[in-house]
Amino acid sequence: MMGASPGAGSPSAARHAFHPAHARRIRAVLGPTNTGKTHLALERLLAHSSGIIGFPLRLLARENYERMVAAKGAGAVALITGEEKIVPPNARWFSCTVEAMPLDQRAEFVAVDEIQLCADPDRGHIFTDRLLHARGMVETMFLGAETIRPLLRRLVPGIEIDTRPRLSSLTHLGACKLTRLPPRSAIVAFSATEVYAIAELIRRRRGGCAVVMGQLSPRTRNAQVALYQEREVDYLVATDAIGMGLNMDVNHVAFAGLSKFDGMRARRLHPAEIAQIAGRAGRGMRDGTFGTAGTCPPLPEEVVEAVETHRFDPIERLFWRNSDLDFSGPEALLASLNRAPPMVGLTAGNEATDVLTLGSLAAVPEIRALVRSSRATRLLWEACQIPDFRKLGDESHTRLCARIFTHVMRDGHVPESWMDAQIAGFTRTDGDIDSLMHRLSGIRVCAYIAARRDWVRNATQWQDRTRAVEDQLSDALHERLTARFVDRRAASLIRRLDESAEEDLLSAVTAQGEVVVEGHPVGRVAGLDLVADSTGALPDQRLLLRAARRALRTEIPRRVQTLTQAPDDAFAFSADGRFVEWDGGTIARLRGGDHLLRPRIDVLDNSFLDGAQKERIRAHLAQWLDRQVHEAMAPLFAARAAVEADPTLRGLLHRLEEQGGVVADSLSMPPALRTRLKALGVRIGRHAVLMPSLLRPHAMHLRAILLAARAGRKLPDLPPAGAVSVPADGPHDAILAQLGWIAAGPVRLRLDIAEKLSGELRWRARNGPVPLPDGLPSRLGVRPEMVAAILKALDIPVRAARPLGASEYGPAAPAMLAVTQDARRRQKRRNPPPPHEAPIHRARPAKGQPPAPARPIATPRPYPVPDGPFAALAVLKYPRR
DSSP, X not given: OOOOOTTTTOHHHHHHHSOGGGOOEEEEEEOSSSSSHHHHHHHHHHHSSSEEEEESSHHHHHHHHHHHHHHHOGGGEEEEOSSOEEOOTTOOEEEEEGGGOOTTSOOSEEEESOGGGGGOTTTHHHHHHHHHHOOOSSEEEEEEOGGGHHHHHHHSTTOEEEEOOOSSOEEEEEEEOGXXXXXXXEEEOSSHHHHHHHHHHHHHHHSBOEEXXXXXXXXXXXXXXXXXXXXXXXXXXXXXXXXXXXXXXXSEEEESOSEEEOSSOEEEOOHHHHHXXXXXXXXXXXXXXXXXXXXXXXXXXXXHHHHHHTOOOOOOOEEOOOOSOOOSOHHHHHHHHTOOXXXXXXXXXXXXXXXXXXXXXXXXXXXHHHOOSXXXXXXXXHHHTSOOOSOOSSTHHHHHHHHHHHHHHHHSSOXXXXXXXXXXXXXXXXXXXHHHHHHHHHHHHHHHHHTOTTTSSSHHHHHHHHHHHHHHHHHHHHHHHHHHHBOHHHHHHHHHHHHSOGGGSOEEEOTTSEEEETTEEEEEEETTEEEEOTTOOOTTHHHHHHHHHHHHHHHHHHHHHHHHTOOGGGEEEOTTSSEEEETTEEEEEEEEEEETTEEEEEEOOOTTOOHHHHHHHHHHXXXXXXXXXXXXXXXXXXXXXXXXXXXXXXXXXXXXXXXXXXXXXXXXXOHHHHHHHHHTTOEEOSSOEEOGGGGSHHHHHHHHHHHHHHHTOOOOOOOOTTOOEEESSOTTHHHHHHHTEEEETTEEEEHHHHHHHHHHHHHHTTTSOEEOOTTHHHHHTSOGGGHHHHHHHTTOOEEOOXXXXXXXXXXXXXXXXXXXXXXXXXXHHHSOOOGGGSOOOOOOOOTTSOOOOOOOOOOOOOOOOTTSTTHHHHHHHSOOO
């Protein structure tokens, strides 16, 4: 509730100044928004020698004060609100908030705007009091909606009622996405959180918006409205505060919600409230539209019809609170405030903050001890009417009212030290939007107190100081709101797009490859294509990109020329191996060809390239790729050329070339041919034919790209450089096998390592079982328990270590490399068994004869007791067969 000036709550003063005996004419000018009611009232006001007009908002009082000053001069016009009082000595015309109208001031003309707010449960009793008691000596005028007509006739006998039609039509457009709203739109939400979220979305998608909320100071709100009115932004995000008389250049009003919290509960908007807000669209003779946006449910058809035709159910009751107060004591004052309405059509409203504060303070013994006269009771009531702008929801406001009352009652004024400390606490201009709004609320309370000349000494000084602090905070808040919710560059560009055709937009490409339209960067050239700027997701992106592409019509031919002359190191394979990249962009795809080492290059489709340009690029990339393959596979090509005239080796090298340097076969080849192949870098191994030089990282990587292209798959994750083993059963085992990673039990071993290990271990066990060499796990990069399984997979027999028996002592027998089958056969050929170990041959007896007795054989070599202490050593001397 806006604060009242001294005497504002005195009905006796009102009746003395505006008694019906002095009234000459009482008029009501009713109608929807945009009917010129306020303009008419100001004309009538200034046509009289004196006048007072009350507005529902401080902002409107300030706005119309400036219009009156322009017409009559600053010395003849006064401004009175709860926080602001500019009253020249010879003032004759007064612009006020309804709560602050000086009822003891005689004036020829009196007007009250938005009189239908008599039906507001929080502030309605103030408007009802003005309706019943405020009168001009010559003319009285009430401005408002048609819905209050029946109660005006009942409560104000003899009133003249004029109805004014809306100057323009108001049409429903239905639902629309927030990002598709037309320019010059106002989006209405009903909480600060919703306002911030919508404003942030509009900033990202449409360049920015102005923000208007009831908590803003008039200076901040005017600055935000100026952003919109001066077309720096084309969108306004606001609460329902815009519904009260703010005249702006709005073409469309979009509701982001249809319910609000009214201080007591969340409720749906009444049709008349929707019309009051939607009526901000279209001013003068220009038509307006309204609808919903975002997640807001659609408006019911009956509500749409009521808003478009301006027909609403009449108000059935007005809120009233007794203004003929009894100041004989706190209890008597509370009783008079709670008196029942005197006539039909009036009802009590919500329990106001001032009454609640009075009830709390009346129960405090220290306060009751000071209230011993009607003057003290009146002072207590005026202290309780200090507006709770901060709305902290605790007892701080009640304590503030008590402090003010105590100081004035005991000391005659509020201490200057206290005022100085209070104001100093709100002078900081740092912090975020919410912090600044909180400080603005605090300084408004100080401004209200400073406006009471009977409460503070040097009131003018304190008023000037609070106004200066409020202005500083307001400017800082405006800067924060603008910095957060306005991107001037994007907003300017969007407006230019709205006003121009594609051909009118200036576009170019900088030397760094940045694409600019109308001086604003919108993307960059990567390779041979345009990459849009993802940080500026604009709704007119398609038009914007069309303008940007126009600039590439001359840039792309120049880049094609640069590409076809670029050195080899300017090109690279993509991370997945499927594409070729140049200058930060992907330009071609790699596909399998008729030969592994000769893949196909396909230039990617591009609207900027014609067929001839694509062929030039393809030919250049094909030559580049061929050079890459010949460089990495040079040993293979050299070997292939060296045996071209030798049919015995030409077939093998041909297979190696077809399979990329590894043939997964074990071939039997004479030693002379093996020697020749070894000189060419080709190794005939037990597991495959390979070229160890092609297992180096650079060649391995290119071979993997070629194999993946032939298979039509992504490049697998290759083992790191220097790795000799990788876990088996991975997702790319097939390609790894082709690359030269042989399956070895739980792992895959690099083929050259596997061949080297097989040859070394077989040579060690050529004459009999020997212990496994030390360091095998670290050489293979595996855990010790995996070694046996790996060797078994490589067909290298291993005897597991046998634990000692209960009667044995000493170290346990180690795991042993057993003699392989090949070594055993070679040993038999070199060392035939002795006679005493020759096989026993029994002569077949003649038919009918008994079998001849077996020929005695020599006693075999004795073996130690299997469980004896020398069993482990005996293995070395007498290898078992």
